[in-house]
Amino acid sequence: MWSLLLSVQLLASCSSIALWPGAEGTTAxxxxxxxxxxxxxxxxxxxxxxxxxxxxxxxxxxxxxxxxxxxxxxxxxxxxxxxxxxxxxxxxxxxxxxxxxxxxxxxxxxxxxxxxxxxxxxxxxxxxxxxxxxxxxxxxxxxxxxxxxxxxxxxxxxxxxxxxxxxxxxxxxxxxxxxxxxxxxxxxxxxxxxxxxxxxxxxxxxxxxFTEDSSLLCHPLPFNYTLHGLVFVPERMSWVEALHHCAERGSRLLHILDSCTQVRVEELLAMVALHRGCVEKAWVGLERCMINPHAPWEWSGGAVVGHYQRWSPSFPHKPCCFHCGQLLQEGAAPGQEHRTYRWQDACCREKLPFICAPANGTQPCQT
Missing domain, CATH: 3.40.50.410 (von Willebrand factor, type A domain)
Structure with missing residues (x-):
């Protein structure tokens, strides 16, 4: 199901040992x-x-x-x-x-x-x-x-x-x-x-x-990055376009139902930052009914956002006209190795990168 999404391709000219599947110029x-x-x-x-x-x-x-x-x-x-x-x-x-x-x-x-x-x-x-x-x-x-x-x-x-x-x-x-x-x-x-x-x-x-002489020296290309079964797609699309892109490949826009998934998302985006620089915003599967300003936020497919929530302090930004949800970057806290992300409402027509996840949910966390 992930065959079209899993590869992170690097420049063939790089003397890379990055472990991306099927990437020309890389190794197992x-x-x-x-x-x-x-x-x-x-x-x-x-x-x-x-x-x-x-x-x-x-x-x-x-x-x-x-x-x-x-x-x-x-x-x-x-x-x-x-x-x-x-x-x-x-x-x-x-x-x-x-x-x-x-x-x-x-x-x-x-x-x-x-x-x-x-x-x-x-x-x-x-x-x-x-x-x-x-x-x-x-x-x-x-x-x-x-x-x-x-x-x-x-x-x-x-x-x-x-x-x-x-x-x-x-x-x-x-x-x-x-x-x-x-x-x-x-x-x-x-x-x-x-x-x-x-x-x-x-x-x-x-x-x-990533090694110091590997893919970090390559120029970033518009291919996908994956970790924990989550796939970051750097191509910028509207929220609806991103939703269809994931669905056409047997996945869905990411649902973040617990803190473990949130941590995995931030690890994925930290990995992407090594190649492309920090990701400021990215679509996830948050949406809200357009005709009812008091409608609850849901995950794509109809499940109301549950107990776990990680909204930005500035949420809601424009409740009258923003009906789709994005990840919004925050600064790195003292002692943290990567930046954190909060959820924020956004204009559904905005063009952003996005994250796809398995249609049956992310891999369970081990305790």
Whole structure:
């Protein structure tokens, strides 16, 4: 259903490794998640870590990606290699991973992944960009082996991300260990707890999808951008034209029914901003009856706007003659990495970019 909407095309002349499907001049990516299954990770924390892995996989799945999943403690277990990854059953594959417990041999785990997963026998694609995401909650028992195994990974051109979880990484030596794992300082992420993992999802996705020498150097072209199943269409149309555009492609103008969808929209627009500059306004599926100035606001299709609402402080702007709803950019709050958006009434004839979503609703948020 999304075949006409999913691609973000970049200039063919760019030496890009951005992960857009079918984009000429780009490449695929093979991604390995290496989970910490050691005894210091509690069962509930391991479950939260798996949810984070699923959320991140879901964000990257719509690109030209393939995935593998492994965990480490005193030994490394490969649960799913690239051959075994199921694009329609992968969530069950992650859910079925059981924690092994034991001591923490992170360097040995990286060595196993480099030798056994990033290999054609495991389904790794020869021309794909190689990405390893290591999650750890503490210092390893074999840190002295990092120079050898990271050199081995560099020899296979594997981009490595290190995610340190919890207070163990407050010390300088522990932070140095994270830097040893990662390919560069920009690929080190730290969170205070497992529950805070989702706070870095947006930055991590953007770091993976865009590199400093990739699509950021391309001139923006009028093609579509997608994240979380939401599709930003930069072509400017009236609200009715945008409504028909989405419908003709089996989707609908976006309905924002909860805070999770609002966050996903803002992550999508932050991603678009990396290519095109900030998006000031965009159509969503808000509308109101034109002949009744007191009619309630609805989502296209007739559902009255419910409990979740995020109207601009200046709403309504012109209740007498504005009957369609847009997202209106606000400034970034202190400590936020991207700008926020509020809902605002607008003239339906105005030409704006817009956001389409699956006709059956957005993907459910994982808790």
């Amino acid at each position: 990516a093979d991604v390995v998640f290496l989970l910490d299954g050691s005894g210091s990770v509690r069962a509930k924390q391991f479950s939260v870590m798996k949810t984070f892995v699923k959320n991140l996989t879901r964000s990257l799945l719509e690109f030209n990606t393939s995935f593998a999943f492994a965990q480490y403690s005193i030994e490394t277990i490969i649960h799913v290699n690239f051959h075994q990854f199921q694009r329609t059953g992968w969530e069950n594959q992650v859910d079925s991973i059981s924690q092994r417990r034991g001591r923490t041999y992170t360097a040995d785990a990286i060595k196993t992944v480099v030798e056994e997963l990033f290999d054609s026998s495991a389904g790794a694609r020869p021309d794909a960009h190689r990405i390893l995401i290591v999650l750890t909650d503490g210092k390893s028992d074999d840190a002295s082996s990092y120079p050898n195994v990271t050199a081995q990974a560099d020899g296979k051109n594997i981009t490595r991300y290190a995610i340190g979880i919890g207070g163990a990484f407050s010390s300088p030596s522990a932070q140095e260990e994270l830097r040893s794992i990662a390919s560069s300082p920009d690929h080190v992420f730290k969170v205070d707890s497992f529950e805070a993992l989702d706070n870095i999802s947006s930055r991590l996705v953007k770091s993976i999808v």
